[in-house]
Amino acid sequence: MPSVDHKQLKATKEKFLVEIQPSLLKETALQLGIIMVEPEFALLPYKHPQIHKWTSFIREFLMINRDSNSMSNQLFLENSLSQIAIFMLQYGSGSHQNQFPKIISKQNINRVIEALKDSYQDNWTLDQMSLVAGMSKYQFAHLFKEEIGLSPYSWLQLYRLLKSQEQLIQSEQSILTIALGNGFSSVSTYNQLFKRIYNKTPTEFRFMHRP
DNA sequence: GGCGACACCTGGAGCCTGTA
DNA sequence: TACAGGCTCCAGGTGTCGCC
Numbered sequence: 748m749p750s751v752d753h754k755q756l757k758a759t760k761e762k763f764l765v766e767i768q769p770s771l772l773k774e775t776a777l778q779l780g781i782i783m784v785e786p787e788f789a790l791l792p793y794k795h796p797q798i799h800k801w802t803s804f805i806r807e808f809l810m811i812n813r814d815s816n817s818m819s820n821q822l823f824l825e826n827s828l829s830q831i832a833i834f835m836l837q838y839g840s841g842s843h844q845n846q847f848p849k850i851i852s853k854q855n856i857n858r859v860i861e862a863l864k865d866s867y868q869d870n871w872t873l874d875q876m877s878l879v880a881g882m883s884k885y886q887f888a889h890l891f892k893e894e895i896g897l898s899p900y901s902w903l904q905l906y907r908l909l910k911s912q913e914q915l916i917q918s919e920q921s922i923l924t925i926a927l928g929n930g931f932s933s934v935s936t937y938n939q940l941f942k943r944i945y946n947k948t949p950t951e952f953r954f955m956h957r958p
Numbered sequence: 959g960g961c962g963a964c965a966c967c968t969g970g971a972g973c974c975t976g977t978a
Numbered sequence: 979t980a981c982a983g984g985c986t987c988c989a990g991g992t993g994t995c996g997c998c
Contacts, residue, residue, distance in 0.1 A: 756959085872995060886959060888994065898994060922984060933969050938985060942966090950984065 855880040856894050859887075860902075867907050868930040873899060902953060904940055915953045922949045 814883035859879045863871065876899050889898045911929040914920055920928070926937035926949075941949050 767995095883959065884993095885961090885995095892995080900993060904967090932967085934984080935970085935986075936968060942985095948985070 855882065856891055859891070859899070860895075863903050863906065867903060867910065868928070870930070870932065871900075871903055903930075905944070908937075908940055908944060911937070911949075912952075915949055916956045925949070 751768045773792070801915050859876050862879050863876070871882045873888060876891075877884040880887045880890075882890070888899060891897075895902060897905065907929045911931075914925045914928070915922075918925075922937070926934045930938075931937040931940075938948060941947070941952065945952055947955070
């Protein structure tokens with residue numbers, strides 16, 4: 748169960764939410780030898796195919812077996828959550844990862860994604876994105892979220908953040924220069940997003956990932 | 959497809975820290 | 979002490995998402 752109040756649970760009839768303790772992730776990472784630093788999950792808000800399939804499978808299993816004895820469900824859950832932890836560490840963790848997983852989606856959504864990738868430094872608005880997609884902004888926002896798993900603007904911000912990581916680690920440029928150079932309108936926006944995704948400031952991130 | 963409430967982003971101001 | 983860079987705060991603007 749969620750350790751904090753999730754407002755989305757109130758807004759929808761049904762929500763399948765998985766929370767995994769950081770200690771379990773660290774232990775799994777240690778056993779697998781995947782990562783030596785604190786796990787970071789910039790890509791997890793993104794709908795990764797493997798993680799998405801696995802969580803869908805767990806959800807369906809629990810729906811089908813909701814009336815069966817709780818012991819078998821408990822065993823299934825324990826094993827499944829360990830598997831999800833492994834997927835998270837393999838596919839989602841590590842800020843060294845700077846490529847989004849490839850998702851096959853509708854042509855007009857792909858067209859927007861390619862345009863965003865080509866000019867992520869530009870000041871995009873939802874209106875401009877929907878123009879590229881050839882649909883209304885309301886229709887576009889809903890379809891994008893459904894296909895990709897993130898809202899258009901969130902996707903763009905995350906892409907900019909991942910693009911900036913390499914410069915943070917490998918260059919001596921100031922945080923301000925990197926933020927503006929990657930399409931963020933101000934350094935405060937960049938800092939706030941960085942803090943929200945990684946729970947650390949760009950400077951702390953740079954220090955941690957320097958050889 | 960459009961609306962409205964609310965969450966999130968923006969950007970300026972100001973504080974903190976390190977350096978000369 | 980002055981200055982630069984990094985960070986946080988906050989009010990106003992914009993985007994998102996559930997609902998019709």
